[in-house]
Amino acid sequence: MLPMEKVLRDPIHDYIYIQHQVILDLINTREFQRLRRIRQLGTTSFTFHGAEHSRFTHSVGVYEITRRICDLFLRNYPTKNEHDGLWNDDERIVALCAALLHDIGHGAYSHTFEHIFHTNHEKMTVDIITSPQTEVNAVLRTVSEDFPEKVASVITKKYPNKQVVQMISSQIDADRMDYLLRDSYYTGASYGSFDLTRILRVMRPYNDGIIFDISGMHAVEDYIVSRFQMYQQVYFHPVSRSMEVTLDHLLHRAKTLSKTETLKNTFSISFLAPFFTKTATLNDYLHLDDGVLNTCFELWRSSDDRILRDLASRFLDRKPFKSVRITDDTKKLIPHLNELVEQAGYNPDYYTAINDSFDLPYDSYSSSINHSSQIKLIRKDGSIVELSAISELVKAITGKFLGDERFFFPKEMLRNSSQIDFLVSPQFSAHIKNDYLV
Template sequence: MNYAQARLPREKVFRDPVHNYIYVQHQIILDLINTREFQRLRRIKQLGTASLIFHGAEHSRFTHSLGVYEITRQICDNFQRNYPTKVPGDGGWDDHERLTALCAALLHDIGHGPYSHTFEHIFHTDHEAITAEILTSPETEVNQVLRRVSATFPAEVASVIQKTYPNPQVVQMISSQIDADRMDYLLRDAYYTGTQYGTFDLTRILRVMRPYKDGIAFAMNGMHAVEDYIVSRFQMYQQVYFHPVSRSMEVILDHLLGRANELYQTGQSDESFIPHLLLPFFNHEFNLQDYLNLDDGVLTTYFIHWRQSPDDILADMAHRFLDRKPLKSAVVTEDTAALLPRLQDMIRSVGFNTDYYTATDNSYDLPYDDAYDPKVTHPLTQIELQEPDGTLQELSTVSDLVNAIRGKFTGDQRFFFPKEMLNPGDDAPEIFQPIYDDFGRYIQNNQLIHPKEN
């Protein structure tokens, strides 16, 4: 038996709070899990700064990746059992695609870095491109495992993640508006944050999924389960992913790394400051091994050192991040955007560097997009409902609930500033008190902050 077909003598299971058991049946899946690159995901939090708000959200990208694999495995089982292909091109499931789908599901997030989205913004990395490099570089253990299937297999798995793989059924399992990735992270994030409104009926959705020639559809009688999923995703974005305090901590993290980068680039750092594992990124000449040396713990260790930095801004940013001292935030609308320069002037006048102690952040999400556009970088397919006779209808044309939110961006824009502007403390210089008072009145009179926020 060749490596691609090799099954474990006895399937291995991982106990999981979301899926109960995660079943590993193929030798290649177990070998991929045991690679250095995949084990690194244990040291990267799935939700980054959200754990500073939802204290249970300590789960990792490792656990999420296993969950995506398990959902994909269940989809493959369902398709092979109920919708196997009988004639080439009939739209049924060809189980020869199983291994490619399972490997892509398991490895889809392997290129994420520490505090990934903030890290990407500062150092201009691309986790999807790095994922493809990890899969195709002969230097990685992942590549060595994949090449045991065939010389072309690493590129085939990478093409699923890059959405260029020729079989749309496999691509849509991993990346679409209702895929294994999204379904696992919604359920997993809801579980670990304790937010019950993030849950939906996964069993029912998997039951009504079926392959067709151009991808994956859902039985018409499963429409309400799909609606429930769409609403759950909408609520998770509003209540968890876009939480103002989590975004505040991301701003601090962004400014902390940005300050460290600025000090290094301008020659203001000393030997006690220099983060040697970050130097390739400061110098814009990192390689794959440099990237794989990083995880959340590496950055946290540097932050602990920087808390003692002689640079006041770097030390304070490290303190605010490590000790959870978020910035305050105010919602910005078209009517209030013109107020920001005045607010920044007041913040600057009491001694804060507004480049580091203020920020404007946009967080918007499209709960459901019915307008498929193949010209965009990563087009998302529509959700298709299948009638008993095989005809397809796009979800929003038959669901009043989804139609009400389709194409509508939700979220807000916020202005972040030091909490000290509203609560200066007893040690604040008395000369600045009129400015603090003026700032507070400005915020209150213009109703920029909801009294229960932060």
């Protein structure tokens, strides 16, 4: 314990209370401080200009929610014996460390970077925690030699205490609760708001993990609907996806050019060459952040390669591709759109894309979701029921694939009368008139 708790001011949680030396030491490591330089929402800031918050702010927020859960469990549901399914506060430190470090493996523009270079942020998180080369590992080993492996097993969901695992990773966990509230605040969208205090009050530990008192069902429903709305209105926004497509194509072009002389002896090669050649080490990964990639993009503005130069400028100057929604009726017309793009002088490999965005806001019984993460409610008589079995509201969106599929193309094509004639042809016009062209 710290001799006196420290606090961080936070717009979501007011104060974040640091009460253990190991937590303060982890926050001060090189690897955790790197998260200040990685945006939480990647390209979403091109759509919602306030979304400049970082993985750092989210991570300390997840820690704070987890700390509050531990406090409530200790106060209201302390264990009396090892088989009663109640809270053993000896698990507090591993829970808090796992909460703080759960996103430490995220890289620069993480999801797009992962797609291009086949990295995995969860694997990188485990590597950072368990590698003897990292400051994080050294701090964790001050607790015990096997403590890094314990924390890593929470991330991989193999830790034996299900309550700890579900605090960090489940259908309603500290991670999701913080990012919904935080992303809602910074984007200016009110959809992500829900009653965090009430949800924490109705959480209870039990033998199979975490359960919710049935008196709090409406607060849980509100959380589910908030998540649903944030995906539809913020995370799936077509302009954000357009900028992600641009970033994807930009990195692909750089990767292709890395095999030629075009990118030789540049700043970008010194940082990205290990990823182009698939020889990257953990240290190479930790050298990257959003700023490093943005510096590469700025240098690529002056590239001799026209495509790389143009895509870098489009990304840095926020020149998103336009998009049109694809339906079963219009999917067959995609080859014609590709031909139009090529006729206009653009390489379809770098100036078109089909991007879909689907999510399961909540699913009760699916092979793709671990049943231990289902939201379960406990009645006054002690019987347990799964949320969607009694909530008509949640049942209505359970198991639904929600999102859309869009075709992205250069905005400049809309200035050509023959090309726009095709886009507003009967096949597409209904969608354009309904604002599906964005």
